[in-house]
Each structure stands twice: as C-alpha cells, then as structure tokens.
Amino acid sequence: MEQLNPVKKKKMIVDLPGGRQVVFEIAENIEDLITDLSDEDKVPCWADIWPAAHGLAHYLWEKEAIGPGKRIMELGAGMGLPGIVCALKGAEVTLSDFNPTALEMASENARQNGIKVRLLQEDWRSFHCREEFDFILASDILYDPKLNLFLGQIFSQSTHPGGTVLVAHPHRKATREFIEDSAVYGLREVKRELREIELTGTLLPRYEIVIHALQPAGQQKDRDFSPGKSASV
Numbered sequence: 001m002e003q004l005n006p007v008k009k010k011k012m013i014v015d016l017p018g019g020r021q022v023v024f025e026i027a028e029n030i031e032d033l034i035t036d037l038s039d040e041d042k043v044p045c046w047a048d049i050w051p052a053a054h055g056l057a058h059y060l061w062e063k064e065a066i067g068p069g070k071r072i073m074e075l076g077a078g079m080g081l082p083g084i085v086c087a088l089k090g091a092e093v094t095l096s097d098f099n100p101t102a103l104e105m106a107s108e109n110a111r112q113n114g115i116k117v118r119l120l121q122e123d124w125r126s127f128h129c130r131e132e133f134d135f136i137l138a139s140d141i142l143y144d145p146k147l148n149l150f151l152g153q154i155f156s157q158s159t160h161p162g163g164t165v166l167v168a169h170p171h172r173k174a175t176r177e178f179i180e181d182s183a184v185y186g187l188r189e190v191k192r193e194l195r196e197i198e199l200t201g202t203l204l205p206r207y208e209i210v211i212h213a214l215q216p217a218g219q220q221k222d223r224d225f226s227p228g229k230s231a232s233v
C-alpha cells in the first residue's frame with residue numbers, strides 16, 4: 001500500500017509507570033494524511049498512539065514476564081508503543097502492519113529509544129508469516145467484524161503452545177464479541193484487567209482500557225477458520 005503524503009511529525013513523550021519516559025514521533029495532524037475516506041484501508045489510523053496502546057504499554061511495563069528470550073509480535077502496530085516497550089525490556093520484537101509508513105515511523109521510534117525491532121509488512125487478509133511467538137499484542141485492532149475472522153486465525157496459528165495473546169481496547173463492542181467467541185479460534189480467556197489511562201490533548205482526558213489475556217485451549221493448529229467452515233472446539 002502506498003502512502004503518498006509526506007508525514008509532518010510531532011514529538012510525544014509517553015510516561016510509563018515508575019517514571020520511565022519513552023520519546024515518540026507521531027503524525028502532527030492525522031487529517032492531513034486522509035486521501036480517500038471511502039476506502040477503509042486508507043484511513044490513517046496508524047499515525048497516532050491510541051489509548052489502548054497506552055493501557056497495554058503500562059500493563060506490559062509493570063506486569064508481564066517479558067524480557068530476554070521472549071519472542072513477541074505486535075499486529076496492527078501503528079507507531080508500535082506496546083512492542084517498543086517490550087523491546088526496552090529486552091524481548092525480541094516484531095512489529096507488523098500493512099502500512100509501510102507506519103512501519104518506517106515505528107522503526108525510527110524504536111531507534112530513538114535505543115532499541116531495534118524487526119519489521120513485518122503483512123495484511124491480515126493474506127498473512128504469510130508462519131512463525132510462532134510467546135506473546136502476540138493486539139492494541140485496538142479488533143474493531144471490524146469482517147477483519148476479526150482473519151485476526152482470530154492469525155492469533156491461533158502464530159501463538160506458541162503456552163503463549164499468550166494480549167488484546168487491549170476501550171470497551172469496543174466488536175472486540176467484546178470477538179472475546180466471547182474466542183473458543184471458535186481455539187483460544188480461551190485466562191485473565192482480564194482494567195487500566196485507567198489519563199491522556200492530555202485527546203478527545204477525553206481519561207480512558208478505561210480492558211486487557212484480555214487469551215491462550216490456546218489445546219492443540220488447535222492447522223484448523224481452517226475461513227468463512228463457511230465451521231470450527232467446533
């Protein structure tokens with residue numbers, strides 16, 4: 001996918017629990033990047049850090065056993081905040097998105113914070129990567145039921161046995177429905193946590209972010225979840 005407009009950037013300081021700060025560059029004005037609102041693939045939602053990404057980043061920084069030796073993939077990474085936080089903790093991180101400009105900016109954000117990440121340009125609808133990861137990060141990407149089917153399949157095939165998918169969202173209906181149906185993808189919810197996030201310069205000053213941890217329910221590899229196929233668990 002081509003992103004034709006050059007991106008004017010602005011600096012953003014992200015505060016993590018415990019006083020650690022991460023410096024990011026994001027788009028100065030997302031509206032400048034809109035070329036065709038009738039095409040959902042061209043909506044530049046990659047160019048900001050969404051509240052869910054802040055919530056997930058806080059959670060990852062404080063809670064999960066993430067560090068050297070762990071392989072992590074962030075899907076629909078956009079600016080890549082949660083993945084970059086994992087890389088700061090020493091994990092081996094792959095940032096994936098279908099938008100090349102998002103990946104370029106995320107990579108530069110990683111570099112500015114003194115770490116390296118691997119980039120993977122992939123579309124969920126034709127996902128080729130067949131690697132397995134200890135953690136898959138999904139910050140505010142389960143918003144479109146048409147796409148959720150593909151994401152469910154990627155979660156299932158890309159999670160290492162014993163691995164975890166972390167889904168973060170600001171109480172989105174489409175995400176809630178995905179979690180309720182996660183058994184269809186061979187996953188089960190093992191943990192749920194709420195995070196209050198305060199952000200300045202956003203639509204609302206405070207967001208409640210839900211973080212779900214999903215794990216493979218059993219040996220569910222190589223199953224076909226494509227439309228029309230039933231997938232009983």
Ligand SMILES: C[S@@+](CC[C@H](N)C(=O)[O-])C[C@H]1O[C@@H](n2cnc3c(N)ncnc32)[C@H](O)[C@@H]1O
Binds near residue numbers: 077097122
């Ligand atoms: C709502 S944004 C969330 C960005 C980031 N995860 C965050 O929370 O700040 C959705 C992200 O998914 C990516 N995306 C949307 N459709 C996609 C697709 N079909 N394949 C791969 N990435 C996609 C967008 O480029 C964007 O970065």
